[in-house]
Amino acid sequence: MLGKTANGLFWMYRALERAENIARLIETGQRIALTRLGSSEDEWRSVLQTSGSLDAYETFYDEVNRDHAVDWLLRSKDNPGSVMSCISQARQNARMVRTGLTTEVWEATNAAYMVAKDSLARKVPDRDMPKVLRMLRQRAGMVRGATHGTMLRNDVYDFARIGTFLERADNTARIIDVKYYVLLPTVASVGSSIDNVQWEILLRSVSGRGGFRMAYGAQLEPRGIATFLTLDRRMPRSLAFCTSKILGNMNYLESDYGVRLQSTQMAEDLQQRFMRMSIDDVFDYGLHEYIQKVLGDIAAIGHQIEIDYRFYE
Template sequence: MTMLGRTAQNLFWLSRYVERAENMARLLEVGYRMSLTSRREGGASEHLMSMMQAAEVDEDFARKERPADVDTVAHFMMFDPDNPSSVYSCLQAARTNARSVRTAITSDMWGAINSAWLEFSQIKPRDVRGAKLMGLLEWVKNSSHQFRGALLGTILRDDGFAFLQAGSFIERADNTARILDMKYFVLLPQSEMVGSDLDTQQWSLILRAASAHRSYRHVYHDRYQPQNIADFLILRPEMPRSLIYCARFIEQNIETLGAFYGRKQVCDDVAGRLRAMVEGTTMDTIFAHGLHEFLTEFIAQNNDVANALAESYNFY
């Protein structure tokens, strides 16, 4: 029996919004920590703006006509209901989608997202500053982990699971590309910083944002080399937030849907092209082409997969 398009859509976006809430927390943590390391006048604001550019919310922020300081940006990224990618908006949307498909998810999954939303909605933004901001960012990540744990530990491995997983990894791939692009596109052109202690510290923050700090050192056993870090976050298949890992997992779940319903869809081919984009290249080729250009193309193709999946399974 074919799942209704509306149900498939709700499951897909439930998972995407939970992942996005976590990813917004990760991006804000990077922007915040980089702003603390800035030694140039205006540098803190630049780092915060680059973080919002990576999240593609800079234009929405600009319309607020507010200064790009830590408190204002943190409020915008965490609590602003006018920002569709704020943690507030993401958790609210995730809960709304979950409520619409209560019979298609487990009670543990519903409990995890409902509790996260209720707890977050009680937080007073004015109380979240400095160390409390970092604590809240960690709470958001942990809440995402709790939902993911409930998903992986309790739900049937059927078409609903495939839609949930496809949503999660499409969102994760998008975020990894944006985190990496944030560093290269905005910070690396300052040639006097390359190889400096500050540069090394910023690369460390990028890895921490992707939960890849310890695993990177385990694989490379060296200082932070930009090409190795890019390789780790793009082409290392054992790294669960790398682009190649996500692309393979996206394709796998879309193929599962095709097998479940007995026929391939347009989205199968689009997912295959995304996977081939990262499997059929090397870091030398990526750098020769331009890392920013590669990441921009990857984000666009990843979006194409999401759109093709929606069209193939009647989300609209």
């Protein structure tokens, strides 16, 4: 496969995953705002920080408030990480690799762009926000469904999956890191109480509330939630699940091309060192330090993939 084609596929699916994740973050911010009696500025700052766009936001706005934050994350052309920007980038990359996609995948991607363009042409009214966010998430899911249902399991599919799960792992790690104080075991051990709404919101942000209750029961507590989001291989947005899929598809590429590249070894090292720890080991290591190390490794793997597969040649 040409490096340019691999590049297009990788970033097409990263952009789609990012668009869906940002929509989830906005929805989370909306839910938090509904539970707060006072100002929700700190929580919107937290949402912007999780998305990785706080610094850029602050170059355009002097203060953090709900209206500016939502518009920045949802539809701002000045924000390359906004939902609209990401979906536009995904469609542009899909056009570049059109011959590698099935008709169903292309049509789903193009439809996602057209729906987003129409829905986000102007500021979204509060009453329409839940419907618009749900529709954006569903459109991203349709592209993913078309991919799983129609794409040949070859290197095209592998690059799509690697892009998806690198972005998903990065998002989950960022959510945990921004909210890590909620997950610290000392919170429970000293007898402090945290509003259950915060736990619900944390799990909702990764679509994990129902799965957590099935796996761990109705009791929301730090150890179980930390395990669920980091090391539980059944949870499709956990760090362990995402890194296992990244490594699996990189191993398929290794088998197809007959060569082991540095990026594959880096993914295996990440899996071996950090995804086979117990949750007690994670807390002993330091949850924040653990997440920071995982985030750094994810970024390094993504960069090495670009080098190994000659994305820009």
